[in-house]
Amino acid sequence: MSFQLTILGTGSATPVLTRNPTAHHLQIEQEGYLIDCGEGTQNQLLHYKIRTTKLKYIFITHLHGDHFFGLIGLLSTLNMHRRIEDLWIFAPKGLAEIITIQLKYSDTRLNFKIHFTETQTEKSYLLFENDNVTITTIPLIHRVPCCGFLFREKRKKRKIVKNTKPADLTFEEIKMLKDGEDIFHLDGSVKYKNEDYTTPSLKSSSYAFCSDTLFNESIIDIVKNVDMLYHEATFLDELLPRATQTNHSTTKQAALIAKKAKVGKLIIGHYSSRYKELETHLAEAREVFMNSYLAIEGEIHKVRDIKA
Ligand SMILES: [Zn+2]
Ligand SMILES: [Zn+2]
Numbered sequence: 001m002s003f004q005l006t007i008l009g010t011g012s013a014t015p016v017l018t019r020n021p022t023a024h025h026l027q028i029e030q031e032g033y034l035i036d037c038g039e040g041t042q043n044q045l046l047h048y049k050i051r052t053t054k055l056k057y058i059f060i061t062h063l064h065g066d067h068f069f070g071l072i073g074l075l076s077t078l079n080m081h082r083r084i085e086d087l088w089i090f091a092p093k094g095l096a097e098i099i100t101i102q103l104k105y106s107d108t109r110l111n112f113k114i115h116f117t118e119t120q121t122e123k124s125y126l127l128f129e130n131d132n133v134t135i136t137t138i139p140l141i142h143r144v145p146c147c148g149f150l151f152r153e154k155r156k157k158r159k160i161v162k163n164t165k166p167a168d169l170t171f172e173e174i175k176m177l178k179d180g181e182d183i184f185h186l187d188g189s190v191k192y193k194n195e196d197y198t199t200p201s202l203k204s205s206s207y208a209f210c211s212d213t214l215f216n217e218s219i220i221d222i223v224k225n226v227d228m229l230y231h232e233a234t235f236l237d238e239l240l241p242r243a244t245q246t247n248h249s250t251t252k253q254a255a256l257i258a259k260k261a262k263v264g265k266l267i268i269g270h271y272s273s274r275y276k277e278l279e280t281h282l283a284e285a286r287e288v289f290m291n292s293y294l295a296i297e298g299e300i301h302k303v304r305d306i307k308a
Contacts, residue, residue, distance in 0.1 A: 003028050003153060003205050003303040005228070008044035009036070010269040010295040012234055013066050020297060021066035022270060024209060024230065025050050026151060029132050034058045035149060035209050041070035042077050048298050052078060053085075057128075059135070060091035061211040062121075062146035068095065072102045079110050086113045090127060090135075092145040093118050121145040124222050129154075138222050140213035142247045148210035150222060153304070158198040166192060205304040208263075212270065214244065215253040220261045228303050229258050230295065233268035236275070237284050251281050255288035269295030 004027050011019035021038025025045070032055040034041070045052055052074075060068045068091070078087070089095070096116035103110065119127065121139055128135045131154070138148035157178040165174075173183050173192070183192040206226040210219060213232060223229055231254035235243045243250045251268060258266035268285055271278060278294050285292035293301075 003207070005207060005301045005303060006048055006050060007267075007269070007295045007297055007299050007301070008041055008048065008050075009038045010271060010297055011038070011066070012270045012272055013064070014273045015039075016273045018276075019271065019273075020044055021069070022211060023070065026207065027054070028151070028153070030054060031056050031130075031132070033151070036061055036067040036211060037070040037074060038066045039069040039073075042074040044297065045074075052081070053083070056085070056088065058087065058089045058091075059149050059209075060089070060095055061140070061148060061209070062142055062144050063092055063094055063098075064142075064144060064212065067211060071095075072099060075099065075103075075110070075114075076106070076108055078112070079108060083112045086115060088115045088117065088128070090117045090119055090149075092121055092147075119145075119147055121147040136222070138208060138210055138219050140210060140219070141216045142212045142214065146212055148208060148213070148219070150206065150208045150226065152206040152226075153204040155204045156201040158194070158201050160198050164197050166197075202304075207303050210257075212247065213249060214247045215249050215257075217257070217260070220257060223257070223261045223263060225262055225264075227264040228267065228301060229261065229263040229265070230267045230269065231257055232270035233281060233285065234270050234272050236280055239272075251284035252288050255285040255292055258289040258292065264291065265301075266292040267295050267301065268292060 006025045008023035009020035011021050020040050022036040023038050023041040024035040026033040124137055127137050134152050136150040140146045158180055177198050182190050182194045185191045207228045208223040208226045210231045233251040233254040234248040235250045237250045237252045240250050254268050266289055282294050
């Protein structure tokens with residue numbers, strides 16, 4: 001089973017030569033999930049050898065250009081690569097209209113179907129689920145409607161230990177053991193004790209992505225105890241007034257959210273173009289929350305990677 005993140009873009013609103021605008025790619029099992037799609041994301045996918053044939057879901061946090069201007073380019077390329085598989089896109093109101101107009105006036109007829117889902121950015125709710133994962137929204141405070149996304153693996157069932165399975169188990173009893181139940185005789189005595197025949201399911205891993213936001217403690221409950229949290233840290237602590245004025249966060253604010261939510265690991269990013277070096281970002285975040293890391297393009301963070 002694999003659940004891993006590749007960071008594709010770490011910059012913010014204006015371009016710098018050394019950083020690309022926001023995009024993260026998650027691989028969960030064999031499927032690809034793209035979170036935000038700043039300009040040039042398709043080049044970054046190429047650069048880091050991420051196969052777009054596996055890309056199935058795209059999540060856009062908000063409609064500032066540094067988070068979605070790469071989308072029409074990516075869609076056009078998928079089309080030129082003769083994609084026929086459906087694609088699911090989740091974004092605030094307006095994106096479907098923008099993409100439809102871009103396709104219309106560039107006379108692009110897609111060979112594949114896009115399923116647009118409009119996100120509601122003011123409350124936390126279950127946005128999507130499939131066999132592997134649930135995705136819940138994280139309301140953020142920004143200058144336009146904006147929400148983050150919490151990816152949580154679905155809890156797997158207990159595993160029956162090889163060679164211990166009694167020969168007379170019925171299909172129904174196997175299911176009960178996998179669900180963690182004991183099996184009883186008709187007189188109520190225990191016939192098969194669950195722990196003698198099964199091993200516990202793996203803990204479900206989780207990754208929360210919080211893009212552009214004002215410092216907002218109300219997200220702490222939503223991201224509590226996640227294995228990995230990405231939280232923007234556009235500015236160093238000395239520019240707190242600028243962060244507040246532009247609805248962004250500082251290094252220390254991102255780290256404080258991580259600390260209060262007791263997350264496993266924090267990744268910060270969305271650096272303002274004014275910064276060339278990022279050591280101070282890391283030092284400031286670690287002052288508050290030791291297990292902090294810089295988002296670096298091309299780096300892979302394993303939320304989990306266990307060969308099952
Ligand atoms: Zn941004
Ligand atoms: Zn923004």
